[in-house]
Amino acid sequence: MIAVVAIIFSLCLIAVPLWNSYKDRRLLRTVTSPDRGTRSERHLVVKLLKRGIPSQAVFHDLYVRRQSGNYSQIDVATVTKAGIILFEVKEYSGWLFGKGYQSHWCQVLAYGKVKHRFYNPIKQNETHIASIRHCLRHCTGANFPVYSVIVFYGNCVFRDISCIPDNTFVIKPGVLPEVMDRILRRKADAACMNEGEAIRLLREAVMNGANPQIVAQHSQMVRSITNCH
The missing domain is CATH 1.20.5 (Single alpha-helices involved in coiled-coils or other helix-helix interfaces)
Known part of the structure; x- marks a missing residue:
């Protein structure tokens, strides 16, 4: 027995x-294909769905056209009563240091013996927000509320992450429900928001991500910027 x-x-x-x-x-x-994007991005999509965000309002791997003709690649976005939330997903280990206004942050490994610089994800997401705002103003003339959430996966520790701008959050996945609650309490800020138009724009951006030519163009641009630095 x-x-x-x-x-x-x-x-x-x-x-x-x-x-x-x-x-x-x-x-x-x-929302998306199980082989699209990174595992961390897909994990975030599932967390948002389990949080109660409708699948029609969650978008993964978006390519939004900039004024320059290039594209901004956005990991995850969602449309809510409070506005649009853009998520930048990172995966790092070690200690992380950075301030909101700095161009680069620092990753420290091996108890201080190894250091790597990486582009400030807040500024990276600010570029994405600018692209979204431009497209929405062009389509509707409205200035929608947009929130920036940087989600760090991996075995990393925030040692000195400070000077975070308003409407911006730098978090680990475990506190996502708390941050979503804080944002969603701000419904009044989006009283004039056209959710349907925002959803249409983001759905189109997801379709751009399925276009090999657009993806290749974006990859080439990122490589050229990386090589310059």
């Missing part, structure tokens, strides 16, 4: 994670 119980228990340990993974993949498919 004990052996039978042990076998059943072992099967449950295997079956429950598999079942949960299956449900998450089904949920993910209501």
